[in-house]
Amino acid sequence: MTAFFDGAYMGVPPWDIGRPQPEFVQIAEKGEIQGSVLDVGCGTGENAIYLAGLGHETWGVDAAPRAIEKAKAKAKQRSVKVNFLVWDALDLHSLGRKFNSIIDCGLFHVFSDDERPVFVRSLADTLKPRGTYYMLCFSDKEPKDWGGPRRVTQEEIRETFRNGWRVNYVREAKFATSLHDYGGQAWLSSITKL
Numbered sequence: 711m712t713a714f715f716d717g718a719y720m721g722v723p724p725w726d727i728g729r730p731q732p733e734f735v736q737i738a739e740k741g742e743i744q745g746s747v748l749d750v751g752c753g754t755g756e757n758a759i760y761l762a763g764l765g766h767e768t769w770g771v772d773a774a775p776r777a778i779e780k781a782k783a784k785a786k787q788r789s790v791k792v793n794f795l796v797w798d799a800l801d802l803h804s805l806g807r808k809f810n811s812i813i814d815c816g817l818f819h820v821f822s823d824d825e826r827p828v829f830v831r832s833l834a835d836t837l838k839p840r841g842t843y844y845m846l847c848f849s850d851k852e853p854k855d856w857g858g859p860r861r862v863t864q865e866e867i868r869e870t871f872r873n874g875w876r877v878n879y880v881r882e883a884k885f886a887t888s889l890h891d892y893g894g895q896a897w898l899s900s901i902t903k904l
Contacts, residue, residue: 725887726753730760731815732885733846733898738764742900743844745810748836750799751817755781755792761813762792769809771797773784780869800828803835814837814887819847819859834874837903841844842878846885854893867899876902 732752737743743766749758752765752770754777762768770792772778781794797805799817812833821829833843850861864880871877878900884893 722888723753725816725885726756727864727886727888731846731886732758733885733896734813734815734844735760737844737898737900742842743811743813743840744842748802748805748812750814750833751820752781752794752801752814753777753815755784755794757813757815758792759785759788759790759796762790763788766811769795769805769807771794771795771799771802771805773798782852800825800832802832805836808836808838808841810838810841812841814843814845814847816846816848816859818845819862830870830875834903839903841903843875843899843901843903845901846883846896847899848885849882849895849897862897864897866899867897871901873877874904876904878902 738761741758743761746767747761749768749770752758752772755770758768758770758781770781773796775796778794778796785792785794818829837843847862848859850863854861867880868877880897880899883896883898885896886893
């Protein structure tokens with residue numbers, strides 16, 4: 711999987727839109743994102759750079775080395791401090807620190823059923839108590855003939871985070887891509903660690 715994503719960053723993948731995802735901008739403007747932030751699966755860093763620009767201590771991790779190289783270059787060019795690292799999202803504990811907020815833009819939906827519980831434990835190990843995980847993933851409402859990643863149902867999200875978490879909301883959202891102007895059908899979730 712890492713090789714696929716790293717290869718995608720040889721060019722510009724459709725999820726790399728050159729700006730932060732509008733859904734994350736909206737929740738940041740509403741003050742939902744608090745304190746220190748980890749952007750897990752950060753890609754080329756647009757969301758992390760945006761949040762750091764708002765004054766959040768921000769880290770971004772991705773398994774694709776090319777994505778992290780591009781993220782570091784963007785942050786340097788824009789004079790924004792973000793700690794970008796090549797890292798395995800299933801082993802966030804090894805970062806050795808905890809965050810108030812974790813954002814995920816398109817990572818959750820790439821995990822298999824067996825990987826999801828590992829990812830949730832990884833999040834729990836890295837999120838402070840009462841910290842919140844914000845996740846944007848493709849929805850089962852997205853047409854199957856479009857291609858793209860696995861579609862996720864609200865029920866899958868709620869089931870995955872039923873123990874030790876409180877699902878604040880799972881709401882319809884748009885996943886901006888370079889493939890079409892109207893965006894992909896998505897779920898935006900706010901999930902707090904108990």
